[in-house]
Amino acid sequence: MAIIKLFSGEIELLKVEDIAKAIDVNMETIRRYIRKGKLKAQKIGRRYYVSKDNFKAFANGGSPVVKKNKTVAG
DSSP: OEEEEETTEEEEEEEHHHHHHHHTOOHHHHHHHHHHTSSOOEEETTEEEEEHHHHHHHHHHTSOOOOOOOOOOO
């Protein structure tokens, strides 16, 4: 993880390797998500970096939604 200092504070950035390890997938899968726009990232030099907030949003968006069972009166 990298911490970048900006004018208004700091921002935590994750590398592709960090994310791949965290969700147990191949690094190329993460790069594919970035290219397809599923995971928002910034390219700095030759590497992609994802903010911690963007990773959380991606992780929450990818989680299944639990639906309540409905009963039909008959």
